[in-house]
Amino acid sequence: MFIIQRNTYFFVNLRTNFETMSNQNIKTVAVLTSGGDAPGMNAAIRAVVRTANSLGLECYGVREGYNGLIHGDFTKMGPRSVKNIINEGGTILKSARSSEFKTPEGRDKAFENCKKHNIDALVCIGGDGSFTGAKVFNEEYGLPVIGVPGTIDNDIFGTDNTIGYDTALNTAMEAIDKIRDTATSHNRVFFVEVMGRDAGFIALNSGIATGALDILIPEQKDSMEELFGTFRKAEKVGKSSSIVVVAEGEKLGNIYDLAKATKDEFPNFDIRVAVLGHIQRGGSPSCADRVLASKMGYGAVMGLVEGKSKVMVGVKSNRLIYTPIEEAIKKHNEIDKDLLKISEILAM
Numbered sequence: 001m002f003i004i005q006r007n008t009y010f011f012v013n014l015r016t017n018f019e020t021m022s023n024q025n026i027k028t029v030a031v032l033t034s035g036g037d038a039p040g041m042n043a044a045i046r047a048v049v050r051t052a053n054s055l056g057l058e059c060y061g062v063r064e065g066y067n068g069l070i071h072g073d074f075t076k077m078g079p080r081s082v083k084n085i086i087n088e089g090g091t092i093l094k095s096a097r098s099s100e101f102k103t104p105e106g107r108d109k110a111f112e113n114c115k116k117h118n119i120d121a122l123v124c125i126g127g128d129g130s131f132t133g134a135k136v137f138n139e140e141y142g143l144p145v146i147g148v149p150g151t152i153d154n155d156i157f158g159t160d161n162t163i164g165y166d167t168a169l170n171t172a173m174e175a176i177d178k179i180r181d182t183a184t185s186h187n188r189v190f191f192v193e194v195m196g197r198d199a200g201f202i203a204l205n206s207g208i209a210t211g212a213l214d215i216l217i218p219e220q221k222d223s224m225e226e227l228f229g230t231f232r233k234a235e236k237v238g239k240s241s242s243i244v245v246v247a248e249g250e251k252l253g254n255i256y257d258l259a260k261a262t263k264d265e266f267p268n269f270d271i272r273v274a275v276l277g278h279i280q281r282g283g284s285p286s287c288a289d290r291v292l293a294s295k296m297g298y299g300a301v302m303g304l305v306e307g308k309s310k311v312m313v314g315v316k317s318n319r320l321i322y323t324p325i326e327e328a329i330k331k332h333n334e335i336d337k338d339l340l341k342i343s344e345i346l347a348m
Contacts, residue, residue: 026144026304028059028117028118028119029059029304030059030062032063032122033094033126034095035065036151037091038163039163039285040290042091042092044148045082046082046297051302057301059076062093064094067098070101070110072116088284102133107136120143124146124147125163126151127151127153135326138309146303146309147313147328148297150163153196155196155197155201156333157332158316159323163293164281164285169201169205172202176192179243183241189241189262190272191258191271192246195276196217196247197249200249201333201335203215208343217247227258259271299320300313310326311325
């Protein structure tokens with residue numbers, strides 16, 4: 001009974017505080033997911049909907065990202081709409097990349113649908129492309145927007161981690177651990193490609209975690225001579241099997257070309273290629289991603305009612321922060337150079 005009374009008091013105060021601090025007169029919030037899906041997006045949707053409800057706001061979910069804004073695919077959501085989804089991967093609102101939203105005509109349709117549903121503010125869960133769309137939409141029509149970084153790549157500036165990164169990282173690690181078992185059993189060399197587009201965060205961290213011989217990422221200048229030199233050092237110390245983790249955006253070449261060049265240089269190597277692909281996007285989100293998404297979803301709604309707009313909510317050193325969307329788009333998280341040194345030292 002005491003807990004119920006305390007929670008009731010808490011929510012009453014949230015509503016009171018909202019009425020005091022809101023400068024935007026926001027009564028209805030819409031939330032959408034856009035771009036590539038990431039584990040934890042559902043937890044973020046849940047947090048947005050339930051935080052809005054706790055403040056007495058109406059909330060709509062928009063299906064299939066900006067396409068849903070254009071085609072009026074809105075669904076009213078309440079606390080029970082988001083039950084039992086915190087543990088689910090993907091996004092219940094679906095996601096899409098919208099070429100029509102890139103046109104003035106498409107954005108005009110989207111705004112007319114927002115007006116039709118009395119939408120006062122928009123929460124966009126996605127990556128830098130999704131944030132670019134939100135930024136332009138705000139500048140053209142004045143609708144308050146806040147971005148929530150949902151991408152496995154972890155390349156968005158303004159937050160220590162993005163939603164989905166931790167889960168994708170653990171998925172990659174578990175897969176590489178299994179590949180190592182067969183590599184060791186057959187004295188093979190495996191080239192393993194992980195996702196991350198033009199960012200090497202998954203490759204670097206999963207490579208260190210799995211004891212990779214070498215890690216190739218787009219943020220550093222790699223060469224075939226250096227890779228071959230690493231293999232020669234490994235032979236000298238008696239390594240009979242090896243894992244090379246390659247980020248999909250590696251500038252040295254695609255993984256099959258790298259494997260072929262290595263085979264040409266070392267004909268006796270038994271070389272295999274494994275592309276992990278989209279298994280890294282799916283699966284139940286980790287505890288870290290569920291908590292992160294919950295913080296960010298809450299922070300997005302609270303930011304809107306405090307009068308913030310055209311910003312991205314992030315978490316740095318366990319504290320909620322807000323970064324201008326333009327800055328989040330233009331800048332990128334940097335690879336930890338200490339980790340690069342550590343990966344080289346621990347590989348042998």
